[in-house]
Every structure is written in structure tokens, then in C-alpha cells.
Amino acid sequence: MSKKNEKVYSEVSDKNGKFKIKLPNGSEYQIKIKSFDQDMNYTAVDVAAADYDMEFDVNISYELPKTYTLKDVHFDTNKATLKPSSYKSLNELAEFMLLKKTLKIELAGHTDSDGDPEINLKLSQRRAETVRSYLIKKGVPANRLTAKGYGETQPIADNTTSTGKQLNRRTEVRIIEQ
Template identity: 40%
Template sequence: MATNTFSQNTTPAEDEATVKVTVTSIDGKPRKNDEITFISSKSGKTFKIVTDALGKSIILLKKADKYDVYYNNLNEKEKVQQFEIPQSEGKYTLNLTLKYDPPRTITLKNVFFDTGKASLRPESFAALNDLYDALKMKATMIVEIAGHTDNVGNKTANQLLSEQRAMSVKNYLTKKGIDAKRIIAKGYGDTEAFADNDSNEGKQQNRRTEVRIISE
């Protein structure tokens, strides 16, 4: 059970604790509309909340359990903390403060294109749907979709391919409802190599699509 503000009344069961969550940046600014996930060590169950405009939320969790805490950074979950709720009688309230600054650039995992083309393969849709959900929740966020290639082949062709692939990702998101003004599609060809192009592994790492947060 979760809610987005501290003010709403919640009544925990005997085996539940009230966890009041405050989420801020490292310098103390509230992080609004952040999705926080709690995973129980005992049951493996997942519980989610979304912070309000003050970076706050509240959740009821079982006592006598440990929880791993993650924040959702666009389509990637990042572990931020682990905490334990002891077994206790009567009411138990825990104040949990989470501080983090998410990376501003995220490489999209499981986003694939047909070889030498800009058409998205169907196995990419799950990751892009997660990205859509995150952008929908972060309604004011502006991002850049950055396409990259390795150094194999014609440099001009690689530049064009990277631009077209970035645009394919943008088009997928806008067709689902994200405002096109919030997404900048840009290709970089092979000019921003992440790894050494001398190995197949390095080339694979360089063929990537990134999301860069411009503003929140």
C-alpha cells in the first residue's frame, strides 16, 4: 500500500511498519515524481511509490524484513540503499531519507536495429515502453536521444545511420504520446567512441543508443 503524501491517513496492520520516505538530490533539493522500488529480502515481493512535489511519500511494509531500495532512472533501476525493519510490538514508524543524483547519460539496453538499417527490432519495444513510462511520469523532462556507431564502413554513412536510428527511437516515443518538443534526436556517427574499435567487443559497445537528460 502506498501514497504520495505524508498527510493522507494510513492505518498499518500489526505486522506492518509505516515508512516515511524523503527523496532529495545530493545537495538537498526535493526530487519530485521519482519512482522508488522496495524489494523484500524474505518474499522477493516488489513495492513501489512515487514522490510528491516535496520529494515525499509513505508506504506500509512488513516488519522483521530487509528491503533493497532502487530508484528508476528512466528505464534503468539503480540501487541506492538497503535497510531493515525490526520485529516490534505496536506501532513502528521509520523515517527514510534517500539522497542521489542520477547519471545524466544512460545507455539504453536491449534496444536493437536491423543490421545496417534504422528500423527497430521488436525485441526493443519492452525497453522503449519502459522509457516511455518514465518520460510520462517525468512530464517536464527534456532528453536527447543520441545515436552512435562503430568505425566500420563509410564515415558519412555511419553519421547518417546514427541520426536515423536516433530518430526511430524518437518517433516510437512520440507515437505513444510523448511531446516531440521534449525529445531531441541527434546522431554522432563514430565520433564519440565509448570503447576501443580494435576489438569486436569494443565495436559492439560503441554501437549504442543513449538518453541524455537535458533538463528535468
């Protein structure tokens, strides 16, 4: 974003994380990186006033996480029906997937250990498929999305506490191919 007139210039990086963008000279720019897991702001870059085109490199280190837990993606109890509070997070993921045209992901559904393990496995699969269907409806190509239910087999917290159970009920994004 230009600090001079607040105009936003944007570009999408390639699979190696590189991009080129043409910016008018004589202004200072704020660099912002948007990923599906977070937004990051970097210090300003000053593009000096000149009568000719200049090219320079700005190196910013960022590695897309291999696995990311989607925030605020929730389902009705014992169902694969998304709660409306899930839409914002899923819309952001869809937007990111539409920008990163080579990215392929697995949507991994997880449950807590309450109930029958086989039922939990099936429920987690249906939930992962629900998220996949939502993203497809938002325009993400189906061949870039895989849905896999893991049930209660991969807990990240203690299933004996309500907080632990809540953490274990999650949908993860796993990067398959960038």
C-alpha cells in the same frame, strides 16, 4: 511494499527527488526505487503502531546519471529499424518518462567506424529519431525528446575489435532537464 500483506504503495518523486507517501502504521515496509537505468532495494522501514499520524524522513542517496546507455536496443544492420528485442528496454524508458513529467532527454545515436563517416552520421540520426518516434507512440510528449546522431565521432571502445565495435553501436539517454 508492506511486509505484512505484500501490498505495494507507490509515489513519484519531484524534480528534487522528494516525495511524501501515507502508509498504514503497524507494518514494516521494503523501499524500492525504480529508475530507467536500474532498480534498487533498500532496507526495511518499520512504521510503528500508533493512534496518530507520524511524519519521518528516510534519506536515500541516488543521483540520476547524466548519460545512460540503453541496454538491448538494437537495429537491423545498416538500417534504422528496431529489433523486437529492443521493445522491453524502450517500454521501461517510456514508462519512466511518463512518471517523471518534467524530465527532458536527448536520444543520442552512435555507430562504429565501419563504412563512410557521413553515412554513419546519417544512420545514427535516423536511429535516434526512430527511438524518439517509438517513445512518442508510447505517449511521451515530443517536446521532451530530442534526437541527435553522432555517427562514429564519440567511441567508447576500440573500433578495431568486434567487441569494441559492438559497444560503440549504441543509443544513449542524456538528461537535458530534470
